Amino acid sequence: MKVPFGVSHPKWLIKSGAKLIGTEAELVLKSRNVIPQRLLHSGFKFQFVQIEKALSNLLLS
Numbered sequence: 001m002k003v004p005f006g007v008s009h010p011k012w013l014i015k016s017g018a019k020l021i022g023t024e025a026e027l028v029l030k031s032r033n034v035i036p037q038r039l040l041h042s043g044f045k046f047q048f049v050q051i052e053k054a055l056s057n058l059l060l061s
Contacts, residue, residue: 011025011029014028014029
C-alpha cells in the first residue's frame with residue numbers, strides 16, 4: 001500500500017504501551033516488510049489474503 005498510516009506518538013509512550021501489553025516496541029518503531037514464505041511453503045492458509053478484507057473484518061467485529 002505504501003501509504004503512511006497512524007498517528008505520531010512519542011517513542012517513550014510506545015515503549016510504555018508495549019511493556020504494558022507484553023510485546024516488543026520494536027514491532028511498532030521499526031518498519032519491516034515481511035514475506036511469509038516459510039509459512040506458505042509449509043501449507044499455512046491465511047484467513048484474509050487482502051488487507052482490505054482483514055480490516056473490514058476487524059471493523060465489523
